Amino acid sequence: MVEKSIVSVESRSEEIKRLILNYSINDSTVLNIDGLFDALLVLYDECCSTKWKRETAITGFVEYIRTFISRIKQNRINRNDFETIKTIGRGAIGEVVVVKMKNTEKIFAMKVMSKSEMLRKADTVCFREEHDILVSGDPQWITKLYYAFQDHKNL
Known part of the structure; x- marks a missing residue:
């Protein structure tokens, strides 16, 4: 049986940062920070819709992230x-x-x-x-x- 090599927590954390911050990658599967913000804004808007108003976890998420979303919307280019x-x-x-x-x-x-x-x-x-x-x-x-x-x- 072949053991998988164990990748350190630091290496995995650095890889996540590289994936988000490295705009030079020519890979259509890589999201940049704007793509992640777009996805977060869509998720937030969907969670704010009336069909989710009764879900405690979702209303908690909406309240938790409301200020952050507001700051993104204020500062993003438009x-x-x-x-x-x-x-x-x-x-x-x-x-x-x-x-x-x-x-x-x-x-x-x-x-x-x-x-x-x-x-x-x-x-x-x-x-x-x-x-x-x-x-x-x-x-x-x-x-x-x-x-x-x-x-x-x-x-």
Whole structure:
């Protein structure tokens, strides 16, 4: 019988930190901190829905994490951090606009995609693949992704 090598607690802890903090990994199975925050926000919103109001453990979780969620929502970059200059293109599920980051002179192109249209055309829309290409593609040929965020209506 072959014994598994025992990996130290410190090594496992460092691996978890590396998985979360290492943005250079070109592996679509790796979540970055924004992906984890997105998942936590979805979980929180779902736990706040009326169908879970009577579950003691869930209401306890909601109360426990409410302040943390509030701080995430206050500090995450969002659409309100940009001023729209003009629309430069429209497509089947959204548009591309030129925006200026507020309180700076930084100019960006922002792709705004309708969630309802993406769900309607789920068989042809590949937003996750597009995101992964923008994050890990060759910067010589692929536009750099600076920020990605969503609200209830748009990605």
